[in-house]
Amino acid sequence: MKRIAVFTSGGDAPGMNACIRAVVRSAHYFGLEVYGILKGYDGMIHGNLIEMDDRSVSNIIQRGGTILKSARSEEFRTMEGRKKAYENIKKFGIDGLVGIGGNGTFTGAEVFYNEFQIPCVGAPGTIDNDLYGTDFTIGYDTAVNTALSAIDRIRDTADAHERIFFIEVMGRDTGYIAVRSAIAGGAEMSVMPESKNSIKEVIQKLKHGTSQSKSSHIIIVAEGHEVGRAQSIADKVKKELPELDAKVTTLGHVQRGGAPTAADRVLASRLGLGAVEGLIKGKTNVMAGVINRTLCYTPFKDTITKKKPINKELIRIVEILNGRKYHNIEREIL
Ligand SMILES: Nc1ncnc2c1ncn2[C@@H]1O[C@H](COP(=O)(O)OP(=O)(O)O)[C@@H](O)[C@H]1O
Numbered sequence: 001m002k003r004i005a006v007f008t009s010g011g012d013a014p015g016m017n018a019c020i021r022a023v024v025r026s027a028h029y030f031g032l033e034v035y036g037i038l039k040g041y042d043g044m045i046h047g048n049l050i051e052m053d054d055r056s057v058s059n060i061i062q063r064g065g066t067i068l069k070s071a072r073s074e075e076f077r078t079m080e081g082r083k084k085a086y087e088n089i090k091k092f093g094i095d096g097l098v099g100i101g102g103n104g105t106f107t108g109a110e111v112f113y114n115e116f117q118i119p120c121v122g123a124p125g126t127i128d129n130d131l132y133g134t135d136f137t138i139g140y141d142t143a144v145n146t147a148l149s150a151i152d153r154i155r156d157t158a159d160a161h162e163r164i165f166f167i168e169v170m171g172r173d174t175g176y177i178a179v180r181s182a183i184a185g186g187a188e189m190s191v192m193p194e195s196k197n198s199i200k201e202v203i204q205k206l207k208h209g210t211s212q213s214k215s216s217h218i219i220i221v222a223e224g225h226e227v228g229r230a231q232s233i234a235d236k237v238k239k240e241l242p243e244l245d246a247k248v249t250t251l252g253h254v255q256r257g258g259a260p261t262a263a264d265r266v267l268a269s270r271l272g273l274g275a276v277e278g279l280i281k282g283k284t285n286v287m288a289g290v291i292n293r294t295l296c297y298t299p300f301k302d303t304i305t306k307k308k309p310i311n312k313e314l315i316r317i318v319e320i321l322n323g324r325k326y327h328n329i330e331r332e333i334l
């Protein structure tokens with residue numbers, strides 16, 4: 001292996017730059033040349049590759065986003081698009097790829113490998129933390145801390161005006177950000193796909209709280225929850241409990257930006273190095289991850305098909321610390 005290329009794809013996440021830096025610097029350390037592909041798979045298709053030296057990744061470890069840019073590429077989903085991508089990969093003499101992203105990115109890399117045998121090792125970059133094969137994904141810790149600082153601020157108004165706040169956090173199909181920010185933010189409840197919460201349960205929770213003289217409430221809602229997004233849950237609650245002063249705050253993309261935390265920078269650096277070492281050792285179609293503090297490689301087919309379950313203990317913590325008996329909850333927690 002002489003020359004590798006690194007790209008970021010899917011949603012950007014804080015810490016991706018630290019990972020790019022680690023890939024570039026470790027590749028050079030091991031005597032490889034490195035190219036950066038701009039805008040993920042779109043850049044592969046359009047031949048947007050730039051050579052990267054050690055200085056090209058100076059002063060980025062602290063920056064959010066991705067200096068390589070990211071894109072969701074429809075064209076790469078087509079055989080025609082992937083063929084163009086392959087022609088560029090050959091033209092630039094690339095013999096290995098590091099893809100930083102989530103399951104979509106890894107699915108694309110696997111399809112590409114099956115067709116054109118270009119090896120790829122992945123690094124998990126998504127704020128959602130919903131990837132099997134790693135305890136934490138790059139960006140998750142920063143997103144939780146950003147959500148937490150917003151929750152702390154909102155709590156001041158909730159308390160001063162005795163209001164209920166429904167705070168919507170990101171998580172397309174999962175409540176990882178929701179549950180962790182709910183515990184750290186002292187929220188009453190975390191409404192998320194894994195808990196299968198119902199509107200009835202939210203209403204019961206609020207009634208119980210007010211009967212216990214609680215004057216303000218913070219409820220965290222994961223955007224991917226099937227009973228609805230924070231606004232629709234709040235609307236339904238307002239119909240049932242019109243006397244409560246309910247407000248909604250959707251945190252949105254603010255959670256995806258900003259300087260990565262130390263934990264994300266360290267994880268990203270470790271996984272960037274791990275991805276390069278994996279490629280050098282001949283690995284392909286695997287994601288570098290950290291499980292129980294140990295670097296490991298998980299096949300893309302597992303990261304794509306297997307679900308990483310949320311630690312039930314976290315759900316239990318939110319429920320017990322907020323005055324509801326865990327064994328009374330008549331629903332199964334996934
Ligand atoms: N089945 C597929 N075949 C080819 N490319 C795919 C496939 N699934 C995803 N991709 C590529 O991977 C990109 C990133 O996937 P996406 O789901 O948007 O983000 P993430 O990597 O964060 O899960 C997509 O925009 C697409 O270009």
Ligand SMILES: O=P(O)(O)OC[C@H]1O[C@](O)(COP(=O)(O)O)[C@@H](O)[C@@H]1O
Binds near residue numbers: 012125128
């Ligand atoms: O910015 P977009 O393209 O609307 O995507 C929003 C989605 O991306 C995320 O921020 C991160 O998800 P991925 O990294 O898996 O793409 C989700 O939480 C959110 O649902």
